Amino acid sequence: MNPLLAKEATRALLALEDGTTFEGLSVGATGETFGELVFNTSMSGYQEVITDPSYAGQIVAFTYPQIGNYGVCAADMQSDGAALAGVIVCDMCHTPNNWRSEGTLPDFLAQRGIVAIECVDTRALTLRVREAGTMRCAISTTDLDPASLVARVKAAPSIAETNWVAKVSTPEPYDVDAKVDLDRPRRRLRVTALDCGEKRGILRGLIGAGMDVHVVPWDTPAEKILATNPDGVFLSNGPGDPRELPEPAACAEQLLGRVPVFGICLGHQMICQAAGAAIEKLPYGHHGGNQPVMNLLSGMVEVTAQNHNYGLVFDSLGELDAELSGGTEVVDAWHAANTHDLRFWSERRIAPVISTEKFGRIRLTHVNLNDGTPEGIQFLDIPAFSVQYHPEASPGPHDAVYLFEAFRRLMEGVPDYLAIDVREGRRF
The missing domain is CATH 3.50.30.20 (Carbamoyl-phosphate synthase small subunit, N-terminal domain)
Structure with a gap:
């Protein structure tokens, strides 16, 4: 004993x-x-x-x-x-x-x-x-x-x-005002956040980037969200199996292409399902503050905080666009490798693009360097992106906090909104 x-x-x-x-x-x-x-x-x-x-x-x-x-x-x-x-x-x-x-x-x-x-x-x-x-x-x-x-x-x-999202979501809408940055005055943007279990750290990240946030319950219909006339919509993290939550995925599908959208964790999975992708359960998930993720657009590695048991099956989105994915030779090598390990792309510093029927081209933007699973995507033909990990650092590192600023830039119509060097505050 x-x-x-x-x-x-x-x-x-x-x-x-x-x-x-x-x-x-x-x-x-x-x-x-x-x-x-x-x-x-x-x-x-x-x-x-x-x-x-x-x-x-x-x-x-x-x-x-x-x-x-x-x-x-x-x-x-x-x-x-x-x-x-x-x-x-x-x-x-x-x-x-x-x-x-x-x-x-x-x-x-x-x-x-x-x-x-x-x-x-x-x-x-x-x-x-x-x-x-x-x-x-x-x-x-x-x-x-x-x-x-x-x-x-x-x-x-x-x-x-069990529908755990229904148990942890806010029962009623509420509002949180943006933090005013006196050193950098700028227009406050209006964001409606679908609360599937939103952490306060994420909410602080949104308001810290100059966003007034209107938080609504998890089962709020897309039309009701759009009726709030937001500059953008945020889809939050949350618990449970995303494959058993058809309502948020349907909501995401109706929002995509009509308003700028950003999703984190479960929100990312909703967006992926809305685009027609399959979601898989990982053997034991990612839970902790030390997961290395490569940003394929910059080549930089972010040490990230993560908490999820499910993830996107990237190949299920559709066929690779060879011209935008390093060329025919690289795409043929990917198929010949016959693997779902996306470190194939991080090793080559290529952000591959898949063509989908619903929403056009979708680019893989982030890859987990521990196991090669997908960590982020960007829609190229509509204003939307999402990540599987947590940029708010509650708890965890601050490497990915730039994503809240990227969401702001997306709503402002900046073409290269994800190209942010967090070390120097400049574009790559």
Whole structure:
């Protein structure tokens, strides 16, 4: 038995769908919770992760050894509550030391009814997920019989069977005014944001780029959005399986070509589905603040924050336009390679273009350098673009924050709106 379990505390049990179990101690609310297991590799920003609505229905295992060491504070909240199903850590800090701290993470979790477990070998757990893929799991302080809890996990519904977006979206529209930049006065643009679980960090990114934002619920029809007379429409991040959300995808399809559109994460997946693409579930997803992504337009590599289990199948959009994709020889080499690994294009510094029936030409703009999955697209014949990752850095690096300014430039009609050098504030 783990010697740490000898201390006085409420016992807890973690059970995985494949039959694996881990003993531990309760460090949140007592009771039990069921959800989809994912691991997050961020070294900090645990409160932003826990309050990110995109984690609804998921139990998050933090790979960093100690969590909670700088406490919690209201300024770091990404939503009003905590939508995730549970938390798994190796070592939970109960005595944080930081001038911003307003309380401990265990108390924060307990007050919000979040079941959590510590003393888990999160290295072994992460390797198990990497080998077996994302799976259902449960944490319980009441059912400590491994066989019983595993059986109940196997009988639990999958995350795709619940509309998590409806649970985390705003019930009513609301408005947030742009931040005024006294050093660079400019026209405030009007943006309508479809809230599928929008993080506050993203909202801050939009208003920081000089946008007045009108936020509407996830199931708002396209015509009602257009009736707000926006300069552009933003499609937000959110939880769950995008293939089970036909309403937002239909809304995106009706918006494309009629108004400038920008999408992040689930919003990106909506746009891809609207363009006729297939969406696949990744083996264990991307969750953390250290994912390298190449911008194919500039050749620069961005270290990005990510949180998604699903992604675009780039080839499903249509056939490559050889003339705009490096020439016939390169396209033939791509087909001969018979691979979906898009690092083929990052190695050649080429942003390939696919011709689609619905919306014309679509260009691949960003590629994940860890696994070669697509991370961003740009429509060449209508004003729209989207990325799979999170540019708002909540938590994570600031490399991709330029995308909010790119959205502004798109609405202003700048032809090369994505060509921004974030280091010097100039075009490439």
